[in-house]
Amino acid sequence: MREPIRKTYKLFINGQFPRSESGRYIQVRGVNVCRGSRKDLREAVVAARKAQSGWSAKTPYLRGQILYRCAEMLETRKSAFVEELCWQIDQSPAAARQEVEKTIDRLVWYAGWSDKFAQAFGTVNPVAAPYFNFTLPEPMGVVGIVAPEEAPLLGLVSKLAPAVVIGNAVVAISSERSPCSAASFAEVIATSDLPGGVVNIVTGLKSELIPVLAKHMDVNGTDYSGSDAATIKLLQEEAAANVKRIVVREHPVGREWHDDRQAQSPYWIASLSEMKTAWHPIGV
Amino acid sequence: MKETTQKVEKVVRLEVLTPKTELSFGKAWPYAPAPEGREHIRLQSRYQLFIGGKFVDPRSKRYFPTINPATEETLAEVAEADAGDVDAAVQSARRVFDRYWAKMPGRERAKYVYRIARMLAERAREFAVIESLDNGKPIKLSRDDDIPLATAHFFYYAGWADKLEYAFPGRTARPVGVAGQVIPWNFPLLMAAWKIAPALATGNTVVLKPAETTPLTALHLAALIQEADLPPGVVNIVTGAGATGGALVNHPGVNKIAFTGSTEVGKIIQRTIAGTKKRLTLELGGKSPNIIFNDAPIDAAIEGIIGSIFYNQGHVCCAGSRLIVQEGIAPIVIKKLKDRMQTLRMGDPLDKNTDIGAINSKPQLEKISELVQSGVKEGAVLWQTTCELPARGYWFRPTFFTNVAQSHRIAREEIFGPVLAIMTFRTPEEAVEKANNTPYGLAASIWTDKGSKIFRITNKLKAGVIWNNTANMFDPSAPFGGYKESGFGREGGVHGLYPYVELR
Numbered sequence: 046m047r048e049p050i051r052k053t054y055k056l057f058i059n060g061q062f063p064r065s066e067s068g069r070y071i072q073v074r075g076v077n078v079c080r081g082s083r084k085d086l087r088e089a090v091v092a093a094r095k096a097q098s099g100w101s102a103k104t105p106y107l108r109g110q111i112l113y114r115c116a117e118m119l120e121t122r123k124s125a126f127v128e129e130l131c132w133q134i135d136q137s138p139a140a141a142r143q144e145v146e147k148t149i150d151r152l153v154w155y156a157g158w159s160d161k162f163a164q165a166f167g168t169v170n171p172v173a174a175p176y177f178n179f180t181l182p183e184p185m186g187v188v189g190i191v192a193p194e195e196a197p198l199l200g201l202v203s204k205l206a207p208a209v210v211i212g213n214a215v216v217a218i219s220s221e222r223s224p225c226s227a228a229s230f231a232e233v234i235a236t237s238d239l240p241g242g243v244v245n246i247v248t249g250l251k252s253e254l255i256p257v258l259a260k261h262m263d264v265n266g267t268d269y270s271g272s273d274a275a276t277i278k279l280l281q282e283e284a285a286a287n288v289k290r291i292v293v294r295e296h297p298v299g300r301e302w303h304d305d306r307q308a309q310s311p312y313w314i315a316s317l318s319e320m321k322t323a324w325h326p327i328g329v
Numbered sequence: 330m331k332e333t334t335q336k337v338e339k340v341v342r343l344e345v346l347t348p349k350t351e352l353s354f355g356k357a358w359p360y361a362p363a364p365e366g367r368e369h370i371r372l373q374s375r376y377q378l379f380i381g382g383k384f385v386d387p388r389s390k391r392y393f394p395t396i397n398p399a400t401e402e403t404l405a406e407v408a409e410a411d412a413g414d415v416d417a418a419v420q421s422a423r424r425v426f427d428r429y430w431a432k433m434p435g436r437e438r439a440k441y442v443y444r445i446a447r448m449l450a451e452r453a454r455e456f457a458v459i460e461s462l463d464n465g466k467p468i469k470l471s472r473d474d475d476i477p478l479a480t481a482h483f484f485y486y487a488g489w490a491d492k493l494e495y496a497f498p499g500r501t502a503r504p505v506g507v508a509g510q511v512i513p514w515n516f517p518l519l520m521a522a523w524k525i526a527p528a529l530a531t532g533n534t535v536v537l538k539p540a541e542t543t544p545l546t547a548l549h550l551a552a553l554i555q556e557a558d559l560p561p562g563v564v565n566i567v568t569g570a571g572a573t574g575g576a577l578v579n580h581p582g583v584n585k586i587a588f589t590g591s592t593e594v595g596k597i598i599q600r601t602i603a604g605t606k607k608r609l610t611l612e613l614g615g616k617s618p619n620i621i622f623n624d625a626p627i628d629a630a631i632e633g634i635i636g637s638i639f640y641n642q643g644h645v646c647c648a649g650s651r652l653i654v655q656e657g658i659a660p661i662v663i664k665k666l667k668d669r670m671q672t673l674r675m676g677d678p679l680d681k682n683t684d685i686g687a688i689n690s691k692p693q694l695e696k697i698s699e700l701v702q703s704g705v706k707e708g709a710v711l712w713q714t715t716c717e718l719p720a721r722g723y724w725f726r727p728t729f730f731t732n733v734a735q736s737h738r739i740a741r742e743e744i745f746g747p748v749l750a751i752m753t754f755r756t757p758e759e760a761v762e763k764a765n766n767t768p769y770g771l772a773a774s775i776w777t778d779k780g781s782k783i784f785r786i787t788n789k790l791k792a793g794v795i796w797n798n799t800a801n802m803f804d805p806s807a808p809f810g811g812y813k814e815s816g817f818g819r820e821g822g823v824h825g826l827y828p829y830v831e832l833r
Contacts, residue, residue, distance in 0.1 A: 170804065171806055172806055178807050180822060265813070274604065279603075282603035287814060288815075310499075320808050324799055325783070325797050326799055
C-alpha cells in the first residue's frame with residue numbers, strides 16, 4: 046500500500062515550469078491550475094522573442110526531428126494523457142485514446158513539413174529581366190495561439206505544430222475549461238530538445254489573458270480558435286496598434302478536430318509565415 | 330618589413346581617397362526641351378462615376394478638381410461619390426458576381442482580363458501622358474514603368490484564371506465576393522492593375538476607389554473596360570477622398586478590403602473593420618534601407634540609391650529612404666552621390682529628359698518640408714541639389730542628411746519624398762540591426778560583391794522584398810508586400826492570388 050503523489054500543474058515559460066507570479070489559481074475538477082497573469086503572459090512573450098531567431102535559424106531537418114521527438118515523447122506517455130483527458134472532460138477511455146493518438150499522428154504529419162513547406166509553397170519567379178528571383182516562406186516571428194476550449198490536447202497541438210514547424214516562437218493560451226492536458230503537454234515539449242522559450246503555455250482565464258496578448262506590441266500575429274464574436278473583434282481591433290496578423294477563420298468544431306482534411310493543412314503554416322522575395326542580378 | 334607594411338597602408342588609403350573638388354558642368358551641358366506631345370490626348374472637362382458598366386452622375390452632384398501638380402492648372406472635374414453612390418457600386422458588383430462572373434469558366438474570365446491587357450498596351454502612350462499630367466511624374470517613368478507594368482500585370486493574372494487548381498494544391502479556390510479596393514496616388518494606374526487583375530482572375534468583382542489627386546487614369550481605364558465589353562458591374566470605379574474610401578471600407582456588402590497607402594490609414598482600416606467578416610490585405614508604408622558594404626560595386630550602388638529614393642520624387646512605399654553605408658567607403662559614396670544628384674534634371678514631367686518631376690500635391694510638399702525641417706532641428710546635416718525650380722507647381726530638391734541618429738524622425742518616419750537619411754555602420758551585424766530598427770519592413774537593398782554575404786544578410790533582414798545589387802525592381806510574377814507595420818498579404822505572383830480566394 047502506498048499513497049500516490051499528485052502533480053502540481055504549472056505554467057511553461059522559457060523552458061521552465063514556474064507558478065503564476067500572481068500566486069492565483071483556478072480549480073479544474075478539484076485540481077489547482079495556475080491562473081496566469083498579465084505579467085506571466087508578458088514574460089512568455091519576452092521568452093518567445095528571445096528564442097525565435099535561434100529556432101528559425103535551426104535547419105528545417107532539425108526542426109522536423111524535434112517535432113518528431115515530441116510525437117515520440119507523447120506516444121510513450123500516452124496512457125497518462127488518456128487518463129488525464131478522461132477525468133478532465135468526462136471522456137470515455139476510447140474517445141480519449143483517439144484524441145491522444147490523433148495528436149501524435151498530427152505531430153508526425155507536421156514534422157514532415159519542416160523541409161517540404163518551402164519547396165511546395167515557395168516559388169522561383171520568371172521575371173521579365175535578367176534576375177534570379179525567388180520567394181521563400183519565413184516565420185512570422187512571435188505568434189500568439191488561443192487554443193480552443195474543446196479537444197484540450199488535440200486542439201492546442203493542431204495549432205502549435207504548424208506555427209512551430211516553420212520557425213515561429215509561440216505564446217499559447219490553453220483551454221480555460223480544461224487546461225491540464227496543455228500543462229502536461231509542456232512536459233512533452235520540455236523533453237523533446239525544443240529550445241526553451243520556443244513554446245510557452247499559459248493557463249488561466251481567457252478574459253484576462255487574451256486582451257494582453259491582443260495589445261502586446263511585440264507579438265506579430267495571433268491565431269484564434271473559437272467563435273466568440275466579442276473576442277474576435279477585440280483581437281482584430283487591438284491588432285491595428287502594430288499591424289498584427291489575426292487568423293480567425295480556421296477553427297474546426299467538435300469532431301472536426303479529428304478530421305485531417307479540416308484540422309491539418311500546410312495552408313495553416315502559410316497563414317503563420319511571411320513570404321520574402323529576393324532579387325539577384327544575373328550577369329558576369 | 331616595416332616598410333612593406335607602410336606601403337600596403339598607403340595603397341589602402343589611396344583607394345578610399347575622397348576627391349576634393351565637386352563635379353560641375355556649369356552651363357556647358359544644357360538639354361534642349363524634348364516634351365512628349367499631348368495633342369493625341371483628349372481629357373474630358375468632367376468625369377462621372379463608373380457604376381454598373383455606365384458612367385453616371387454622383388448623387389450629390391458634387392465634383393472636385395484634379396490638378397496638374399507641375400503647373401497647378403486644373404485638368405478636369407471629377408465626381409465625388411458619397412455613401413449612396415458607393416452602395417450602388419457595391420450592389421452592382423454583387424449582382425454580377427452572384428449571377429454571372431463567379432460562375433463563368435476561368436478560361437472565359439481570362440479572355441476579358443487578357444483583353445484589358447492588350448487594349449492597355451495599344452493605348453500605352455495615351456495613358457502615360459495622362460498619368461504624368463495628373464501625377465507629376467516624369468514621362469520616362471509613366472512610359473517605361475507604370476503603364477507597361479500595369480499591362481504586364483493584367484496579362485500575368487489573366488493566365489491564372491483557368492489554372493487555379495495548380496496554384497492551390499489539395500484545395501479548391503473560390504472567389505471571396507465583392508472586393509473593395511482603395512489605392513494611392515504614387516502609381517495610380519499600376520496600383521489599379523495590381524488590385525483589379527488578381528481579383529478578376531479569381532472570379533471576384535471590384536469596387537475601386539482611386540486617390541483623389543490622381544483619378545484620371547483609373548477613369549480612362551473604366552472607359553477601356555467598358556469598351557472591352559466586361560459584364561457591367563464587374564469593375565466599378567468610384568472617385569472621391571477619404572469619406573468615399575470610408576464608405577467603401579464600411580459597406581456591409583464588401584467581402585474583402587485591399588488597401589495600399591499610409592500605415593496610419595491602414596491601421597484605421599484594420600480597426601474599423603474589426604469584428605466584421607471582411608478579409609483584409611494592407612500594403613503600407615516603409616523606411617527601406619540601402620545597405621552598402623565596403624566591397625560594393627560603388628557606381629552601381631550610386632545608381633541604385635538614385636533609383637530608390639529619387640525615383641518618382643521619392644513617392645514610393647518601398648523607397649530606399651535610409652542609406653546605411655559601411656564606414657570605409659562612406660566619404661566616397663557621399664561624394665559620388667552629390668555629383669550624381671547634381672546631374673538630376675528636374676522640371677516638366679512631360680519632358681523626356683526629366684528625371685525628377687513634381688511633388689504630387691501641396692499637402693504632400695508641406696509634409697516633406699516639415700519633416701526636413703525636423704531633421705535640421707534634430708541636428709542632422711542637410712545637403713540639397715542646386716538645380717533651378719520651376720516657378721509654378723510643387724517641387725522639392727533632391728535632399729540628403731548626414732549625421733543622422735536612428736532616433737531622428739527622418740530616420741524613423743516615412744517622408745514619401747526625395748529625402749535620404751545617411752547612416753554608417755562597421756560590422757555586418759550592426760548593418761542588420763540598423764536596417765531592422767524601424768516598425769516597418771517592406772523592402773531593402775544590399776550592395777556587395779560577395780555572394781555569400783548577400784544571402785546571409787538577405788536571411789536576416791525583416792522585409793518582404795530584398796534587392797541585391799539592385800533596387801526598386803518589380804514584376805507581376807514576383808510577390809511584393811511587407812513584414813511588420815508595412816502591412817500583410819502579397820501582391821504579384823501566385824502568392825498574390827491568396828487574398829482573393831477562399832480555400833475549401
